[in-house]
Amino acid sequence: MLAGRRVVLGVTGGIAAYKAVEVCRRLVDLGAHVVPVMTEDATRFVGEVTLSALASEPVQRSLWREQDPIPHTALGQQADLVVVVPATARFLGTYAAGISDGLLAATVLATRAPVVVCPAMHTEMWEHPAVQENLATLRRRGVHVVEPGSGRLAGGDVGTGRLADPVDIVAAVTARLARSGGADLAGVTVVVSAGGTREAIDPVRFITNRSSGKQGHAIADAAAARGADVVLVTTVARPVPAGATVVRVDTAAEMADAVLAAAEHADVVVMAAAVADFRPAVAAPVKLRKTDGPPQLVLEPTVDILAELGRRRRPGQVLVGFAAETGDPEERALQKLRSKGADLVVANDVAAPGSGFDGDTNAVTIYGADGRRTVVGLSSKGEVAGAVLDRVVACRAARGPDDVTPPTRSDP
Numbered sequence: 001m002l003a004g005r006r007v008v009l010g011v012t013g014g015i016a017a018y019k020a021v022e023v024c025r026r027l028v029d030l031g032a033h034v035v036p037v038m039t040e041d042a043t044r045f046v047g048e049v050t051l052s053a054l055a056s057e058p059v060q061r062s063l064w065r066e067q068d069p070i071p072h073t074a075l076g077q078q079a080d081l082v083v084v085v086p087a088t089a090r091f092l093g094t095y096a097a098g099i100s101d102g103l104l105a106a107t108v109l110a111t112r113a114p115v116v117v118c119p120a121m122h123t124e125m126w127e128h129p130a131v132q133e134n135l136a137t138l139r140r141r142g143v144h145v146v147e148p149g150s151g152r153l154a155g156g157d158v159g160t161g162r163l164a165d166p167v168d169i170v171a172a173v174t175a176r177l178a179r180s181g182g183a184d185l186a187g188v189t190v191v192v193s194a195g196g197t198r199e200a201i202d203p204v205r206f207i208t209n210r211s212s213g214k215q216g217h218a219i220a221d222a223a224a225a226r227g228a229d230v231v232l233v234t235t236v237a238r239p240v241p242a243g244a245t246v247v248r249v250d251t252a253a254e255m256a257d258a259v260l261a262a263a264e265h266a267d268v269v270v271m272a273a274a275v276a277d278f279r280p281a282v283a284a285p286v287k288l289r290k291t292d293g294p295p296q297l298v299l300e301p302t303v304d305i306l307a308e309l310g311r312r313r314r315p316g317q318v319l320v321g322f323a324a325e326t327g328d329p330e331e332r333a334l335q336k337l338r339s340k341g342a343d344l345v346v347a348n349d350v351a352a353p354g355s356g357f358d359g360d361t362n363a364v365t366i367y368g369a370d371g372r373r374t375v376v377g378l379s380s381k382g383e384v385a386g387a388v389l390d391r392v393v394a395c396r397a398a399r400g401p402d403d404v405t406p407p408t409r410s411d412p
């Protein structure tokens with residue numbers, strides 16, 4: 001699966017360093033050429049000999065190897081991907097600050113390959129604003145962060161900061177490599193909806209929401225970059241990917257017509273649009289006058305496009321919904337996942353700073369019908385798009401062509 005891919009495995013000095021050995025073994029089993037790089041502190045936690053024996057080459061630790069005067073640029077330039085397991089608070093700080101204080105730090109600064117970091121540390125350190133700000137900086141620059149889990153930590157404490165499962169780390173590396181390989185959606189038709197719909201009250205007024213279309217367009221861009229044939233149904237005039245079929249719509253009814261028609265030939269449908277749930281039952285044919293007093297608006301429900309897609313789903317088709325929620329979005333997101341027959345629901349807390357409507361960043365949790373959960377901390381909307389498509393690719397790989405999940409009940 002990873003044959004011919006060159007992965008630099010960086011190991012920094014934390015107790016979770018022993019799990020890097022398992023990551024190394026799994027990557028080698030998948031065919032990757034693994035180049036291990038350890039910091040001096042990492043060697044206090046795991047034996048250099050162990051990693052050298054399991055990796056594809058002996059461990060490198062120093063910038064000053066006699067036979068290779070510039071190992072930091074060579075390692076970074078030749079890598080298809082660099083993964084750091086575990087990434088300590090110190091490593092994240094030096095990386096975010098651009099400080100090249102050793103071979104591993106120099107390698108991540110000198111590479112143009114994708115970089116995946118897997119933080120592990122005590123809860124207090126993980127929650128410290130300095131660490132979180134360094135992570136936010138790295139995410140903004142396109143570094144992929146495999147979030148730590150919760151559980152027992154060194155010394156018996158329990159909390160967030162435990163290194164992600166090696167299986168999940170290898171899945172993230174595999175997905176990232178597939179993405180950088182460029183064509184994991186080649187020949188796949190992906191329909192994406194974007195933007196907020198507008199429901200007319202009269203010829204000049206309408207009901208709408210704050211969606212800018214940025215997240216939906218980012219998904220369309222990312223899908224096109226990965227080789228998909230993209231159909232973008234959008235309410236906004238933003239740049240579109242070259243070669244995409246673009247359908248401009250305004251209302252929920254127009255969006256329903258366009259998406260349901262395109263979905264008949266689609267392998268994947270991603271509903272990132274903020275579709276009005278209700279619209280005025282009757283739009284006034286002429287402009288309402290202020291002198292006539294406040295209008296008495298009677299609203300009626302619109303078509304729930306995602307639920308309808310769930311009912312009409314083609315065999316093998318992957319359906320992705322979004323959930324724009326305030327407060328803890330988990331319960332509502334899981335409810336939407338079940339009730340609409342989607343494979344994935346991407347929950348964004350639209351009240352959290354930097355997340356949701358209009359900005360260039362988002363923070364989401366992707367819930368799968370398979371029970372898997374992917375947390376994507378505050379990142380660019382492009383990064384979120386990549387993470388959503390990684391899950392789409394994983395869904396397509398896991399399912400047979402006749403595997404269709406029907407909706408169980410209607411969304412309240």
Ligand code: PMT
Nearest residue numbers: 211212213214215271274275304305306321322324357358
């Ligand atoms: O556009 P941006 O400014 O970049 O902001 C991005 C976003 C916040 C709009 C986006 O990330 C997002 O969350 N989109 C979904 C917003 C929404 O309508 O959420 P919802 O919880 O109301 O709807 C749930 C799902 O059902 C969504 O996939 C929605 O597209 C779909 N839906 C909703 C109503 C309806 N009548 N038909 C639908 O298909």
